[in-house]
Amino acid sequence: MKERAADIVTYVLLFIWTAFTVFPFIQLTLTAFTGRTFITSLRPEYFTLSNFDEVIRFAGYSYVNSLITALGAMIINVPISSLAAYAFSRFNFYGKKLLQNFLFVVFATPLVTAFIPLFILFRSLRLINTLMCLILIGATTPIPLNVWFAQRYFDTIPRELEEAAMIDGCSAFRSFIKITLPLATPALVTMSLISFLITWNEFLLAVILISSPRNFTFTAALTGLGATYYGGFRYGILAAGSLLGLIPLIIFFALFRKMLVRGLTQGAIKG
């Protein structure tokens, strides 16, 4: 009897948290399609696509910029992270433990404190205002998480497979590329998703480092597009732009939900 009561409480609480999680998304969708921020007196005739039309017309290119940035960061981050993870998983070398612990320190280091020096650094490198600086940062920030994740995955792949390939005349590097990496595809997918999303979502650094509109990422473009002259917000535009910004996440969840959740839950233990 008591266990049943506990079951009921469990479902009620889970329902409440589900509602709490979902409600902002529902309101965002309603606002995007109606331009109204209220919920109780919405009428069918408020339905409009004009918000999406305006966002795509004036800021469509910024989503392309975001895509380039996120893909660029991903393409750099995943190979270098898996290389390092492979070394940590397979070789013993001087300073290994120290270097691994150093990644923990990096993970705990607040990137906010690097905002000002990064601004100066990219300015003196003349990379400011380009997508390149966001790509370089996006390639770096997921490193601790991804190295750690890949290493755990490589540890589960038997060494014998590589050794067999090496006996057949494969070099260590080639056996890594040809044998280990293909077996680690699920880990690579998770790492790619994580580094893509981290860069796609980047917002403060985009505002700080990019000032010319044609290089805006969608996050930087929306802050300008959604503001009004008198200091208010045009919520319909912001909501429509936000919904468009959620598209990658929606696609990832449709296709790779299991991998993404596993990556995050396991990544979280490391913290």
Next chain:
Amino acid sequence: MVKLKLNLSRYFPYFYIFPVYAFIGIIIIYPIVFLIALSFFDVSLNLRYTFVGLSNFERLFRDRKFINTFKPAAIFVGGSVAGQNGFGFLLSLLLNRKVKGKEFLRALFLIPWLISDLILGYMFLILFDFHGAINDLLKYFGFQPVNWLMSTDLAIWIVTLANVWKSSCIVMAMHSSGLQSIPEELYDAAYVDGASLWQRFRFVTLPLMKPFIALSLIITTVATFNYFGVIYVITYGGPLDSTTVPTFYMYRWAFEWGQLGYASAIGVSVMIINVILTAVYIKILLR
């Protein structure tokens, strides 16, 4: 020839790890060292440096506005840490029971953590604007609307709520793997001994989860103290600086008022607080 090859192979691992540490060195380590140096200079936005010694810090300690940023920070950090850990732990306990659709719910609850701070901010703006959805619902049920974001008392709680909404799930994720590592037999044994649900929680779950709880407390405290993305979007520090936390204050001095040196001094003090927070927690954790 053979000898050369052998010698080289000793250094192979370093070639593998070199790119990662090169990126970290340039993007994270160098900037932080540079930040400390910057805090001793007067730097304008067009990058003219004047050495001023410790005067940035002197000015910082006399800056009432800076001192005042710690009040909202205390609410923001305290509220977020309590909320995220409370709700996160509760959710992980709930999802550790035999529940239908567990995997789906776990995925759903993780979504808030995966969206951009900008989108998170807009969602809560739409909800808590004076003409927003929450006030609309309040009016519908016959209550007075509340000016959430224009109130110096309430605004900080709204951004705290947004942060709890965003990051409770990451505490949940940490704890759910911890809970799975507790052997089933312990619960069975306690059950056989007649322990109630609460007693099983109090004497089996809680002691074994202690290290995980301590760790998540550290992570959420430090993360929240450094975090101002959601504040930037929802309130921009206002009204009347009532939601200006130290990191946001640093941001404004640097990129709005163009005093990079003074902002760096704020950054250094933020970093020192981070180190202290982490050290204190680690000390508690290792005890």
